Amino acid sequence: MSSQPTLNSLMSPMPLVAIIGRPNVGKSTLFNRILGSRTAIVDDVPGVTRDRNYADTNYRNRPFRLIDTGGLEPAASDGMLALIRRQSELAIAEADVLILLMDGRAGLMPQDQEVIRLLRGTTKPLFVAINKIDTPKTEVLVADFYQLGIDSLFPISAEHGIGVADLLDALYPLLSDQQDPEEQNPVPRVAVVGRPNVGKSTLVNAVLGEERVVVSDVPGTTRDAVDSLATYEGRQYLFTDTAGIRRRGKVDRGIEGYSVARSLRAIGRSDVAVLLLDGEEGITEQDTKISGLVIRQGRACLMLVNKWDLHEGDAQARQRFERDLKRRFPFLTWAPVLFGAAVKPGSLRHLFPTIDDVYASFTRRIPTGELNQLLQTILATHPLPSRKGKPTKITKSAFMTQVATRPPVFALFVGHPENMTPAYLRFLEHRLREEYGFAGTPIRLLVRKK
Incomplete structure (x- = not known):
């Protein structure tokens, strides 16, 4: 199993797989296990996850988008639990595949049965996983969940990774075999x-x-x-x-x-x-x-x-x-x-x-020739700081080039970098902004020995 938990390709038409269930059954732990990284916050306190959390990953070279949801409380009608429930309902509505997670150690709870009843009308593929089954002694706990009338149950341990590959193998035929198209235009x-x-x-x-x-x-x-x-x-x-x-x-x-x-x-x-x-x-x-x-x-x-x-x-x-x-x-x-x-x-x-x-x-880049024309114009009226009171030659005394974007970084090559003062660098930054705008972005000036 390999994962790339980035969202650079949110616009790609990949299958959406949502993990749902009542609070504190281990949804975020399973989310992190499938991704192979600690993307979602995990804690023993119920209700830690509140929003839908998305991440892109792939299993056996088939990409899909995974959604972690807050705990689904069918009876919640007001307050924070109702808001979290609304997010879970939206995730169910937009998902292509659903993973319903239950707590094997806690046994079948009334809230689990309520969630099942909510899902009865959906035609989307549903995979029921029983979490926290991590030893031979706990395997017998799965039997309690067969009364739901679901033929295929997947005993797993999200924390230790046991059984997660079997669950993903079952999902595998539903995943697209097309790789994400490479982005042509970067998304801000x-x-x-x-x-x-x-x-x-x-x-x-x-x-x-x-x-x-x-x-x-x-x-x-x-x-x-x-x-x-x-x-x-x-x-x-x-x-x-x-x-x-x-x-x-x-x-x-x-x-x-x-x-x-x-x-x-x-x-x-x-x-x-x-x-x-x-x-x-x-x-x-x-x-x-x-x-x-x-x-x-x-x-x-x-x-x-x-x-x-x-x-x-x-x-x-x-x-x-x-x-x-x-x-x-x-x-x-x-x-x-x-x-x-x-x-x-x-x-x-x-x-x-x-x-x-x-x-x-x-992301703007200024051509080096244009940049140095501006620099020579600046030096004609505001020469570089002098060394011990001696005047600095105006022509060919300095050279500037842009070495990076995001943010714009400029390297200023001078004969005596130790003479450059913060005030003069602020003046150069002001002139760069005056000439090229650079609204909303920091500018970095590096002084180097010519």
């Missing part, structure tokens, strides 16, 4: 980041036009970094809804610690970070720290001030907020700022065009 990866409860999941649902992730007023609802594919005017974007990042001293060990780590990893593998700010509460110190995490990982960034519908009728509110932005984010002046409300998708009409502009800057 967009991570939605911010403090807890600023509206990240609501924003993702708004751009997708569906209930992709669980939304609740309870801070910390989102735990996994959840990837979703959005399409705008024929172009596709991979959005990642991340867990809210609190101050380090307030982060609990365990589930929340894993969630924050996943959020940081999601930022690192994104192209563009949408930093969501709370238009009602205003800017906090934690917002500036999160923006620092984005910059340190070299990601492009734009800021979206959410809940701006609450300021309707206040003509001065935007000017006050923009002044506060300049004061709190002096290091992020190159990041575009949008105002809107995730609960009103019509107010987000500038989001995708801005993401396109930022992504274009993030």
Whole structure:
């Protein structure tokens, strides 16, 4: 069994295999076992998984997309359990193949029978796996589940991998034998980041036009970094809804610690970070720290001030907020700022065009000849810092080339790198932005000996 737990090809028509079942039967453990990596957060506490979690993998060279779901509680009618149930129902609706997982050690529970009754009407292939069967003594526990009237049961141990290959062998004929087509056009990866409860999941649902992730007023609802594919005017974007990042001293060990780590990893593998700010509460110190995490990982960034519908009728509110932005984010002046409300998708009409502009800057490459023409123009009026008061030759005194994109990185070759000052490098960065834009992306300047 081999796995490639990436979502680069979310747009490919691969079979969808959903793992469903009541809470705490080991769905995320099985999800991780099939992928061969710790992609989903696992804990003994019921209800850890809340959103649908997707990952691409393959078995015996046949690709498929695996979906991990929250625990299915048929009786749940309100609160968080009802929201989780809704996500499970959506996964069942979109899946091509279903794996129903039950807990062999706990035995057949009334909730299991309720789930079976919910699935009676589906015509989709259903594979019933009995988990936590990891010793000869526990094999007899499978007998209790035959009263469901299902002929084929698959005893497995998701934690130890026992029986998982047999389950996948049974699924194998339903998997496509076509390999994923290689991507012709890269899909921008967009991570939605911010403090807890600023509206990240609501924003993702708004751009997708569906209930992709669980939304609740309870801070910390989102735990996994959840990837979703959005399409705008024929172009596709991979959005990642991340867990809210609190101050380090307030982060609990365990589930929340894993969630924050996943959020940081999601930022690192994104192209563009949408930093969501709370238009009602205003800017906090934690917002500036999160923006620092984005910059340190070299990601492009734009800021979206959410809940701006609450300021309707206040003509001065935007000017006050923009002044506060300049004061709190002096290091992020190159990041575009949008105002809107995730609960009103019509107010987000500038989001995708801005993401396109930022992504274009993030991936832009300037020809070396053009770059050095600009450099010589700069040196004619602002020569390189001199050594011990001696003037530096203007012509042929420096050479610049772009050595990387994502983000743009420039190497400046000079005779005396030790003379370069931070102020002069900031000046060069300002001129590069003035000439080429580079909206929303950090720029890195490397000084090297000529």
